[in-house]
Amino acid sequence: MPQSTTEFNVLMLGSRGAGKTTLLAVMWEQLGKAISAQKGYFKYAHEASMYFGHALGELRRMYDAPGINVSPGISGTNNPKNLSIDLHTANHALAHLRLNFWDYPGGLLSPEQATGPEAAVLQQQLANAHYFFVVVDAPALLEHDGMFHAIRNYPYPIQLFLHDRLRSSSHGARILFVVTKCEKYIREGRTSEICDAVKRGYDNLLSDIAGNPRSSADICLVQTLGTVVLDKLEIAETSNGDKFPRYYFKKVSQNAVHSPQNTSLPLKLMLDKAIHESIDRRRASYDGLNWLRDALGRDDELRDLLIHMRDLSNRASDQSLHLSLQAGQ
Amino acid sequence: MKSVYINTASVFSSDYKSYGFFKTGSSWDSCPLSLTQVLNKQNPNVPHFLGQLSNLGERKRICTLWISKSEQLNKFIVSCSLTGLESSKRADFSGRIIYDSINVTYSSRDEQDGSRESPDDVLAIAAKLAMSAVDFSWNLDDYADLKSFEADEFPFIDISSMYRGIAAANPMTEKYAFSKPQGLNPVHEIRSLAKSLGLRLIIAEELVDEKINKEASVSAESRASALPKNQNVIEEFVEDLEGRLESVVGERRFKEIRCLAPIRWLRNSALNVFPKDLPKPGEVQAKKSSAKNFESSLPNYVDLVYQSTTNVKAMASLITGIGKIVEAFDSVTILLSVGKNNRATEAAQKSHHNLPVPLIIISFE
Numbered sequence: 001m002p003q004s005t006t007e008f009n010v011l012m013l014g015s016r017g018a019g020k021t022t023l024l025a026v027m028w029e030q031l032g033k034a035i036s037a038q039k040g041y042f043k044y045a046h047e048a049s050m051y052f053g054h055a056l057g058e059l060r061r062m063y064d065a066p067g068i069n070v071s072p073g074i075s076g077t078n079n080p081k082n083l084s085i086d087l088h089t090a091n092h093a094l095a096h097l098r099l100n101f102w103d104y105p106g107g108l109l110s111p112e113q114a115t116g117p118e119a120a121v122l123q124q125q126l127a128n129a130h131y132f133f134v135v136v137d138a139p140a141l142l143e144h145d146g147m148f149h150a151i152r153n154y155p156y157p158i159q160l161f162l163h164d165r166l167r168s169s170s171h172g173a174r175i176l177f178v179v180t181k182c183e184k185y186i187r188e189g190r191t192s193e194i195c196d197a198v199k200r201g202y203d204n205l206l207s208d209i210a211g212n213p214r215s216s217a218d219i220c221l222v223q224t225l226g227t228v229v230l231d232k233l234e235i236a237e238t239s240n241g242d243k244f245p246r247y248y249f250k251k252v253s254q255n256a257v258h259s260p261q262n263t264s265l266p267l268k269l270m271l272d273k274a275i276h277e278s279i280d281r282r283r284a285s286y287d288g289l290n291w292l293r294d295a296l297g298r299d300d301e302l303r304d305l306l307i308h309m310r311d312l313s314n315r316a317s318d319q320s321l322h323l324s325l326q327a328g329q
Numbered sequence: 330m331k332s333v334y335i336n337t338a339s340v341f342s343s344d345y346k347s348y349g350f351f352k353t354g355s356s357w358d359s360c361p362l363s364l365t366q367v368l369n370k371q372n373p374n375v376p377h378f379l380g381q382l383s384n385l386g387e388r389k390r391i392c393t394l395w396i397s398k399s400e401q402l403n404k405f406i407v408s409c410s411l412t413g414l415e416s417s418k419r420a421d422f423s424g425r426i427i428y429d430s431i432n433v434t435y436s437s438r439d440e441q442d443g444s445r446e447s448p449d450d451v452l453a454i455a456a457k458l459a460m461s462a463v464d465f466s467w468n469l470d471d472y473a474d475l476k477s478f479e480a481d482e483f484p485f486i487d488i489s490s491m492y493r494g495i496a497a498a499n500p501m502t503e504k505y506a507f508s509k510p511q512g513l514n515p516v517h518e519i520r521s522l523a524k525s526l527g528l529r530l531i532i533a534e535e536l537v538d539e540k541i542n543k544e545a546s547v548s549a550e551s552r553a554s555a556l557p558k559n560q561n562v563i564e565e566f567v568e569d570l571e572g573r574l575e576s577v578v579g580e581r582r583f584k585e586i587r588c589l590a591p592i593r594w595l596r597n598s599a600l601n602v603f604p605k606d607l608p609k610p611g612e613v614q615a616k617k618s619s620a621k622n623f624e625s626s627l628p629n630y631v632d633l634v635y636q637s638t639t640n641v642k643a644m645a646s647l648i649t650g651i652g653k654i655v656e657a658f659d660s661v662t663i664l665l666s667v668g669k670n671n672r673a674t675e676a677a678q679k680s681h682h683n684l685p686v687p688l689i690i691i692s693f694e
Contacts, residue, residue, distance in 0.1 A: 016338075016343075016344040017421065017422065017423045017425070054388075054389075070424070071420060071423065071424030071425050071426065072423070072424070072425075074425070236340075236341070236422070236479075238341075238342075238480050238481040238482075239480035239481075239482070242481070244340075244341040244342070244422060244481065245341075245422060246422050246423075247422060247423040247424065248424065249423075249424065
């Protein structure tokens, strides 16, 4: 039985409109539905349940719109979100694990918002995060030879954000590149092209990761909508002559329904680390007496849950859409 | 002091953020302060529910109206926010609808502002915003310059026109008659006015005064014995307020609201204060009563939750009624929350325990 709850912090990094909110809402919904109640369950803090409920409602509404042209995703906000989800195992009131998702407005990655109280909080959370999601906008990476990758995915600000952490922290950093809006490319069989583009587009960051053996890097391709694909990406221009992309999406058919694919894979990867971390921390506080813990089966429930979630994810996910670049120690 | 804050996004570049303006003479200039800083500056005693007003990043359609009249500060403050205004003309680079939020704030006195402007236009805007919380057809598109938006710039280029336009859109026929700042001093005039509007609101206020005055001589036991009486006073207070609102809103409309969904009187939170704050039997002698403890046990706020979604005319009448209620008090804070949100009221209740003024929270869900 857990004597305390292990906090595990996940920082989401990604630009405005990259799909952070949609990703969070969809992956929790998918995993929450699949997990066996006998093995464990997630308990959402009030704010998290309201937030996810609203986001999923918006996605459903999008499919209800007539015709095939859609505006996917949930409109952004300037409110940073701290969403907490507790992981319980059956018969135990106290949570084993509290997952804190720090979902920041994409605008905080832009240079004009690099100062101020929110930026300061972001810096602090950068130091305290146990896991990082770098949400990658696939069309910016691939369309027009990736000409919008720099202004949409912020690879250089993200690399600089993480640089000190990767270079100086003894813990390193566990980074998961989650590629969103890639329904079109997966349907066209271009998965290896996406992975190559991620490696190219974030080469500086990957080089920093490679410099710290405690760090890990994975790439995951997710389809948060499944049945909405990029129709075209036009180049628009501001009055100053700056170019920016304008996206157009369409449903694969008028009767298309929300069919997310592979969304539990990022969660599985993250929960693997989180559960291991929780078990390690518990065992560290019983140093020398862990034989007794093992004899009493204190960690069995968590281990069973981990195996269960791995199994679920393996069955629900296409493993070809996951690439491990560096395992981390 | 008058200010306008707008939270919005342009077509592509920076994310949602708030743009602030304050009135200087007849023009509107950019304000370097955040809305939270402006509100805290006007009344630093009520920070908790100011968070609700300044949360312009909220995407749900919620109107929060804060009216605070303080003899101590010799100040009359009105601040109103409406969030979650869905644009029908502007979409961002990925086709997502743009949501706007707006706040208008008036303060009768500001150290850096010698002018004494009338609050009438801010109140008219507040009324329009409160009504628009249940009128989903209204948004800020009429005041947005689409060319600026498409050029990735801030679209509300003429704040002055927007301010005048929203104020003029107020459909209310009855003019507000809020006291001028100087009018806060002659307390007996306000009491007379309150008498003409109804006595029991004053009873509730006097209950506060009376209990504060007697605080030192009142034992915990006598407070405990007075509990049923206090509850009766609250009941009377609430019934009177109900009557007052009914007379303002009109019986037929009021019943219509009831018919849509029965009125829930959320007095529990107020009443629960008594048992929670009263000393336990063993603590009675040992615990030295303090003004703070005493204040926190006072029934000085009432939370009324009406459930209605579409009755715009009733809302207009209610806003007028709130104006009259404000008139009836020497010092009063009113928080009106329209929309599906209870956190504003919760925060207000928490923050209000240390305030020696009546607080009336009226929430529409």
